[in-house]
Amino acid sequence: MKSYKIETADLVEKVYSEIKEMILKRELVPGQKLVQEEIAGRLGVSRTPLLAAFSKLEKEYLVESIPRRGFYVNELSMEDKLYLFDIRLRLEPLGAMRAAELGSPSEKKDLEKIISKAPDFNGPDGKIKFFDHDFKFHSSIMIMSRNPMLTKMIASYNIISLSNQHEDDIDCSVSLVHHKEIAEAIIKGNAEQAEKAMEDHIRKGMNRIREHSR
């Protein structure tokens, strides 16, 4: 049945964020083919807005289009991951620096809260919870940077980076210590220290990936 009521302001945008979220939540996993009718059915839309949403996601490296074959959740090779890290290694420290300079007191309080209210990451779904926490932490810093373009860019890179990360190559406890250091520098308003701490954090992640490949 064809319904001609306009439910949302922008269906393409809605579909786009829903798929993005599904990728972050690992309901859609790297390498998986996105069969259009299936996804469309699941989201209750037709293929027209879906195509537009896929095209947006493609620009963020979240999905890959293989002509005449379809769209796939992007699966990063080792090299791809390192390329992405090279970029994150430059951009996230910038974000942290700006966050220290420009973040509002209330934002700083929220950041503090994210750190202190971190749940327990042991247990069966601990890794998933950690991914979620990690994403939230990084995102909120980018938002604090007051550079909306940077925020959007980093958000998508982090999603694809996280979704391609193997569960066994993360070490929550180490990351949490880094996070705390970064947050402290930002809250203090020490831009240089925040930048450096973030750079360190990303570099460690990069090294872990590099080691894991051997």
Add this chain to the structure above:
Amino acid sequence: MKSYKIETADLVEKVYSEIKEMILKRELVPGQKLVQEEIAGRLGVSRTPLLAAFSKLEKEYLVESIPRRGFYVNELSMEDKLYLFDIRLRLEPLGAMRAAELGSPSEKKDLEKIISKAPDFNGPDGKIKFFDHDFKFHSSIMIMSRNPMLTKMIASYNIISLSNQHEDDIDCSVSLVHHKEIAEAIIKGNAEQAEKAMEDHIRKGMNRIREHSR
């Protein structure tokens, strides 16, 4: 008449680049409404691939979607441009550094050639020619960086073209001196120097824009 032959590998991509070119060449001007049937007719496609192309362009900030109103060519504000510059200031030095480390001898020769074969930028269309030259110079360094994501990112955000658009009286000669310094460092394989020189160059451009706003 409905033709069901597949002419191109990817029509969305083709339409996207055609519109992008029209915008960058100012055949479509900021603020202009992109009436779908009209553009579709002009490009000989239907509105389905057009919507996807618009959605991609929206992610690059080249067009803006106003729900139920349509798509409009977007004009970047001064602030937006500075946000982009902040990003560019981090990414292009990275590209220059990697180019110095990883660029092949033949690529270095080509870069040398771009510098030495620079045309005369005086005269009526000198500005256009300079933009073209500038774009080629920066792009080829990004390609030399061997990081395809970085290359695509810089290209897709049109960071280079957009930064220039703004300047009515750029000082070619200063830029050309910078370019020469950057190229020399890259050719020598001095990564650190290349990085620094590029950072300097971008920062100068940024300052020019900033001053221009007052």
Add this chain to the structure above:
DNA sequence: GTCAACGTTTTTGTATACAAAATTAAAAAA
């Protein structure tokens, strides 16, 4: 002459239709 109300036309948003390509399944050959 300005403005409001109403009808007409255009344009958008989204579903659907359908040819061609890709995939899968089935049948035939080695």
Add this chain to the structure above:
DNA sequence: TTTTTTAATTTTGTATACAAAAACGTTGAC
């Protein structure tokens, strides 16, 4: 059995159809 061929099915790419919203024009009131 394994491989190859061929037919059936699914899926993609893109045009088209059509309801709802927006834009435009016209008439009539003030």
